[in-house]
Amino acid sequence: MDKMKKLAFAVLAAGAMSGCASTRTAELAGVDAVPAPDRQVIRPLQSYGTMGGYRYRRFAVVTVTS
Numbered sequence: 001m002d003k004m005k006k007l008a009f010a011v012l013a014a015g016a017m018s019g020c021a022s023t024r025t026a027e028l029a030g031v032d033a034v035p036a037p038d039r040q041v042i043r044p045l046q047s048y049g050t051m052g053g054y055r056y057r058r059f060a061v062v063t064v065t066s
Contacts, residue, residue: 038065
């Protein structure tokens with residue numbers, strides 16, 4: 001019975017992972033998909049922040065048109 005539970009779990013896990021991995025790519029791979037003229041990217045700022053004695057890099061969201 002233990003082998004049967006392991007097999008059932010492996011089949012369900014493989015099915016769950018394969019469905020999640022293909023859902024997003026199939027949606028984006030459409031022929032009639034139009035690329036967006038503007039996109040947002042993350043750029044580092046010149047300043048650093050501090051919290052608890054650690055320095056961290058600050059980022060800003062910038063809209064790029066090209």
